Amino acid sequence: MRNEKTTEEVALGIRRRVFEHAMRNNGGYLSQACSAAEQLAWLYNEELNLGAPTLPPVPEPFQGVPSADNPDYHTGAGYNGPFTPEYDRLFIAPAHYALVAYATLIETGRMAPEGLEMFNKDGSSVEMIGAEHSPGMEVHNGTLGIGLSTGAGLAWGRKRRGEPGRTWVFMSDGEVQEGQTWEAVQACAFHGIDNLYAIMDVNDQQCDGAMSSVMEVGDIATKFRNFGAACVEVDGHDLSAIRDAAKEAHEGRPLIILARTSPFHTMSILEERFPRLHYVRFKSEDERARFNTSIAADLGVDPIDYAH
Amino acid sequence: MVEMVSRPYATAFEKFAAGNPDILCLSADLTSSCEIDGFRDRYPDQFVSMGMAEQNMLSFAGGLGLAGFRPFIHTFGVFMYRRPYDQLMASIAYPRRKVRLMGFLPGVTTPGGMTHQSIEDISVMRSIPNMTILETGDATEVESICEAADSIDGPVWCRVLRGSVPRLFDTPIKVGEMRVLSEGDDILVVTAGITTEEAMRARSALANAGLSIRHIHLHTIKPFDHRQLLDHIGSVKHGVVTLENHVTEGGIGSLVAETMADAGVGKRLVRLGLKDTYAHGGSRPYLMRYYGLDALALVRGIEGLMGQEFGISENDLDAARIDDVHSLVKAEAL
Ligand SMILES: Cc1ncc(C[n+]2csc(CCOP(=O)(O)OP(=O)(O)O)c2C)c(N)n1
Ligand SMILES: [Mg+2]
Numbered sequence: 001m002r003n004e005k006t007t008e009e010v011a012l013g014i015r016r017r018v019f020e021h022a023m024r025n026n027g028g029y030l031s032q033a034c035s036a037a038e039q040l041a042w043l044y045n046e047e048l049n050l051g052a053p054t055l056p057p058v059p060e061p062f063q064g065v066p067s068a069d070n071p072d073y074h075t076g077a078g079y080n081g082p083f084t085p086e087y088d089r090l091f092i093a094p095a096h097y098a099l100v101a102y103a104t105l106i107e108t109g110r111m112a113p114e115g116l117e118m119f120n121k122d123g124s125s126v127e128m129i130g131a132e133h134s135p136g137m138e139v140h141n142g143t144l145g146i147g148l149s150t151g152a153g154l155a156w157g158r159k160r161r162g163e164p165g166r167t168w169v170f171m172s173d174g175e176v177q178e179g180q181t182w183e184a185v186q187a188c189a190f191h192g193i194d195n196l197y198a199i200m201d202v203n204d205q206q207c208d209g210a211m212s213s214v215m216e217v218g219d220i221a222t223k224f225r226n227f228g229a230a231c232v233e234v235d236g237h238d239l240s241a242i243r244d245a246a247k248e249a250h251e252g253r254p255l256i257i258l259a260r261t262s263p264f265h266t267m268s269i270l271e272e273r274f275p276r277l278h279y280v281r282f283k284s285e286d287e288r289a290r291f292n293t294s295i296a297a298d299l300g301v302d303p304i305d306y307a308h
Numbered sequence: 309m310v311e312m313v314s315r316p317y318a319t320a321f322e323k324f325a326a327g328n329p330d331i332l333c334l335s336a337d338l339t340s341s342c343e344i345d346g347f348r349d350r351y352p353d354q355f356v357s358m359g360m361a362e363q364n365m366l367s368f369a370g371g372l373g374l375a376g377f378r379p380f381i382h383t384f385g386v387f388m389y390r391r392p393y394d395q396l397m398a399s400i401a402y403p404r405r406k407v408r409l410m411g412f413l414p415g416v417t418t419p420g421g422m423t424h425q426s427i428e429d430i431s432v433m434r435s436i437p438n439m440t441i442l443e444t445g446d447a448t449e450v451e452s453i454c455e456a457a458d459s460i461d462g463p464v465w466c467r468v469l470r471g472s473v474p475r476l477f478d479t480p481i482k483v484g485e486m487r488v489l490s491e492g493d494d495i496l497v498v499t500a501g502i503t504t505e506e507a508m509r510a511r512s513a514l515a516n517a518g519l520s521i522r523h524i525h526l527h528t529i530k531p532f533d534h535r536q537l538l539d540h541i542g543s544v545k546h547g548v549v550t551l552e553n554h555v556t557e558g559g560i561g562s563l564v565a566e567t568m569a570d571a572g573v574g575k576r577l578v579r580l581g582l583k584d585t586y587a588h589g590g591s592r593p594y595l596m597r598y599y600g601l602d603a604l605a606l607v608r609g610i611e612g613l614m615g616q617e618f619g620i621s622e623n624d625l626d627a628a629r630i631d632d633v634h635s636l637v638k639a640e641a642l
Contacts, residue, residue, distance in 0.1 A: 027641070065422070065586040095423065120419060120641070122594035128641060129420045131588060142423030143391065144360060174337065177359040180391075206360060207337045207639075214337055215359020276340075279640035 007239055010041035010107045015266055016299050017103040021116060023292050023304040027281030031270055033100050035203040035236065035261035039170065040097075040104040042242050043199065048088045048168060051081030057112035059135050062125045076125065077138035079110050085163035089154060091139060093147025094172035097201075098130030098137070101170075105136050145178025147171060148198060152188050152254070155196035171200040174207075176217050182227055188254040189228020196254040197246070201236065203263045209275040221258055229256045236261035269294035310629075311475040313447035314637050317410075317468055318343035324454035325354060325380065331458070332356055332372060332379045336365050340639035342382035342412050343470055366392040369407045370399030378406045378458060384418075384642075385411025385426035385467065393432070401436045404462040408454075413642065414443070414467035414501060415553030416582075416596060420642045421589035426467075427582050431558020433465040434530055441529040442481065443467040445504040449527055452480030456527075459483060467501055471637040474505060474629065481527045486536060492520030495610055496540050496548045500526040500560050503551040506596065509603035509626040514610065517618035526560055534567045541568065547576030549609045553601055556581040578609045593628050602628070 005013070018033035044050070055078035064070040081087055092101045099119065105111035115135060118124040127134045129142040141147045151169040158165060175181050188196055208214045217223075224231040230250030234241040236259025245257045263277040264270035269291055273280060282288035288306075296303040321344060325331040337360040339345045348355040358365040362383060369379040381388060388411050389396055400407045411426060418424045433439045440460045444450045450469055457464040460483065477487065489504070490511070499507045504525045514521050522544050524537070541548055548568070550561040561579030568577060582599050596602035603625045611617050 062588055062590075065588060067585065120589070122590045123598075124590075127419070127421055127589040129424060129589060131421045133588070140421070140423050142420060143387065145391075174360050177337075177361045179361065179363055207341065208335070208339045208357070214357050215361065281636075281640075283636070 007041045007045045010045045011037040013107040014103040019295050020304050024306045029099050030280045031263040031277035032097050034265045034267050035263050036201045039199050039259050044104050044108040051087050053110050054078035059115050059125050061123050075132045075138050076135045079136045088166045090168045091147045092170050093141045095130040095142040101136050111135050145175050145180040148184040152184050155193050159195050166195050169198040171198050173202045176220050177215050185227040185229045192252040199257040202258050203261045205263045205277050207278045224256050229254050231256045233258040267295045312472050315343050316447040316450040316473050320451040322347045332377050334379050334381045336362050336383040338383050362387050363392040363395050366395035367399040370405050373405030380408040382410045384413045400463045401438050404438050407463045408457040409465045410468050412468050412470050416587050418642045419589040422586045425587050428555050430554050438462050440464040443501045444469050445501050446476035447473040448477045449481050456481040456483050483528050487525040489523040492522045494520040495546050496544045497523045498550045501553050506603040510606050513620045513624040537567050538571050547613050549578045551606050552581040554581050576613050578613045580609045
């Protein structure tokens with residue numbers, strides 16, 4: 001399934017939707033749209049081989065958690081198409097990027113725009129921290145650092161079964177602080193898992209601010225290589241560089257693309273908030289209005305009428 | 309109208325810890341979310357940033373304990389025991405290190421869903437030898453949690469409320485005691501944490517229905533004064549209802565059940581809480597209604613125990629407080 005839009009258009013559309021959402025709600029995970037829009041747009045619009053969605057465009061309400069009494073339970077992965085052998089699979093490892101991921105589903109025609117209006121509403125499956133029943137999600141990743149390991153297991157299993165489809169994991173740089181991330185790479189190298197791919201939003205940010213001020217992680221590209229992955233570092237806002245990175249040979253090893261990004265790319269006024277960009281909430285009506293005008297101009301849209 | 313206190317932990321921790329070189333403040337990249345950002349900025353020498361790496365943080369805290377420090381660890385409760393459970397056991401609980409584990413967002417107090425809701429922590433902690441468990445139910449308890457925890461010779465698990473917190477009590481936590489909020493003789497209601505406020509919402513409706521409720525609030529879950537609880541159970545005619553922001557297995561409902569069984573008490577017990585299920589994301593009032601943790605659930609539980617309906621509906625209960633999803637007292641919307 002391919003979209004008519006260019007990937008640049010999809011990325012812009014993602015940012016416009018996340019911006020509108022954040023204005024209306026007086027805050028949100030806004031900077032993640034700045035840093036990650038190209039990556040998610042590229043995955044869904046170009047790179048991933050996905051079938052047509054198997055779930056309705058307007059998300060169903062929350063249908064309960066997995067349990068023996070809930071035989072109809074299903075995850076939200078159907079928005080990425082069916083689980084047949086030829087298709088790729090994607091995990092959004094940092095589940096707080098859900099808002100950006102939902103906007104991507106809408107921009108690529110996989111979810112109706114109404115889906116975003118259900119975001120974080122009581123009884124909705126479109127959760128703030130993407131749950132495995134949320135659109136586009138297949139596993140729970142709100143506890144950061146577990147996504148790559150699950151991806152590795154799925155990739156190993158699919159390889160054993162001879163499935164040609166690849167497994168992709170979208171990661172955040174905060175995840176490299178968790179030891180589990182490194183255990184995952186170690187296992188991939190040991191077991192020669194080369195049908196696993198990750199693209200990481202290296203925005204140098206985490207909740208407390210700049211990563212270097214919270215826990216220095218150093219040269220992660222070299223670390224990933226030393227642990228046994230193939231690793232390419234690119235400008236995460238340069239689509240052609242991302243495209244080239246995905247072509248890197250990585251026989252017997254997973255491929256990890258480090259997308260170096262800016263947490264205020266295309267929304268210059270967000271720099272005022274640097275280095276606290278993880279969750280942006282407007283501190284006054286005046287600030288909200290200023291951000292509205294400035295970001296709307298940056299994104300080429302009218303300011304959001306958030307009073308309604 | 310109940311008094312609301314803004315960020316009581318922020319003020320209390322700073323007052324307690326500032327200038328005491330043996331107290332260290334550890335954080336795993338949730339510094340504003342756990343209200344210790346002001347402390348970090350004003351007392352950088354007592355603040356140790358551990359990054360988002362909880363397993364290391366717990367064993368590191370054990371090491372600090374060996375060096376004679378009393379670390380206060382801050383993160384969301386779930387991240388402090390699920391992944392680093394082994395570290396909690398081997399580095400902290402077994403050797404009885406004086407580590408104070410400040411777990412934020414207890415139970416369904418967060419819309420973050422399964423990965424953010426600590427719904428079985430009390431059960432886990434109760435089964436750990438050497439662990440002390442405290443839970444805060446109002447601003448006064450949050451304000452006194454640091455002293456209470458630091459009075460313990462060993463590790464302490466604390467369920468801490470954050471943001472805008474109601475003031476229900478005017479005396480600090482006294483470890484090992486329980487609060488008697490009403491002294492009726494029909495039914496004993498046992499609550500802890502945020503469920504105490506729910507039980508208080510049902511108070512007048514139950515009184516109007518002619519029920520005499522004895523209500524006990526627990527801030528100390530382990531160690532536990534079984535004798536005192538048995539005295540209260542002995543003072544009521546019909547039985548006991550527990551209501552907890554936790555699964556009904558292993559929490560305060562189990563604690564009461566064990567106490568009754570051990571003493572051979574033959575009264576009815578109704579345990580309310582999450583019934584062997586995970587929760588999902590949503591606002592606190594929605595989750596408390598959906599999973600049966602609110603005032604109305606308590607009324608229905610009491611009706612079940614009495615085998616009688618009292619015609620109490622939502623309108624008869626005191627109004628629930630609605631927290632703003634987006635409010636300046638929280639670092640994010642979790
Ligand atoms: C195991 C775990 N610890 C802590 C958290 C809380 N948390 C959520 S996002 C986050 C920051 C992680 O950094 P990153 O994903 O790079 O964030 P961003 O770039 O979006 O600011 C933290 C600490 C979590 N979700 N999981
Ligand atoms: Mg980051």
